[in-house]
Amino acid sequence: MSLRFQRLVLILITLVILGAAVLLILFNTKKNIVFFYTPTELIGKKISSGDRVRIGGFVKNSSLKQISLNQYEFKITDNENDLLVFYQGILPDLFKEGQGAVIEGLIENQSTINALSVYAKHDENYMPASIKEELEKNNQWKKDYK
């Protein structure tokens, strides 16, 4: 094997080892890299009131209530467990029932959280508005196109 190919092999091996090392670090710190917990994941965690957490899930259907002009109450669900959220502020445009959302706030007790900020999460589906109307007309609209 010539010198240049020895160098090539050496570089590639170094890259593989480097990549493996970084991946090991990332996967072992997984719980610190996730942006949010789901309500079910939160139950397993040791949390006390006043802790700052981010919770992600869907806004539960028919749970959104407007208390006053800019005060809202709704439930975040992952279809197994719910979490009651109180929020004072402006909701993003995409925020509605059945839609994914991430909230950041302070834990009040096991099932209640005071949100400091609310982010709407949107999925990877893109579709022209006219096609949605067409699908709904023919009852072809699937609920999983959130």
Added chain:
Amino acid sequence: MFGFLINPSKFNKFADIILKPLILLCSVILIAGLILVYLSPLDYQQGLTVKIMYIHVPSAWLALLTYSIMTIYSVIGIAFKMPFSFIVNKAVAPIGAVFTLICLISGSLWGKPIWGTWWVWDARLTSVAILLLIYLIIIFLDKTFENKEVREKTTAIFILIGSVNLPIIKFSVDWWNTLHQPASVSKLSSPSIDISMLQPLLVMTIAFSLIGLIIAILRIKAEILIRKNR
């Protein structure tokens, strides 16, 4: 046949033939792409805001592609001691940095109306921000050492180390919970993006690639000239 990819004088000859047709082609495709974007339908959820995608996604792809090209050239540059690799690395690093910056700015402008925030530190956004920092370090590394060989080798090694960030960016949305949505186009099942929106996206991607390629050719030619006259 592919000698122009590693030999400066062959590259110069090839570039002189291809540059003018390339500029013409790029202008046509860019105009066609912009017309397609103008005519493209509004999204059922995001409305008009979805059109930011036609800038955001191509620049993100190009930022990653530019870095991949630099990685390949760094490997052959160090292994086979080809000076042309280091010319390419120096020439295209700022192009990749600008694409990354466009991606971050357009993404921020997109995030505010849709998510409700300019910026969050989730895995996807953070890893792309790190990519921008890596690009900046590569650009500045070239202004450090006096000795040309040391400088080029150091830069190439740094590019190789930084390349571990590429798979992290790509898979960050699958490995961790992020606010950023998962991939729409490059996934195993059929793309979850309607064909009427996929077409303008792909045409814009080709236009962005050609813009990057033209700037790269001009910068590589300039760099070859500088080194010849030194």
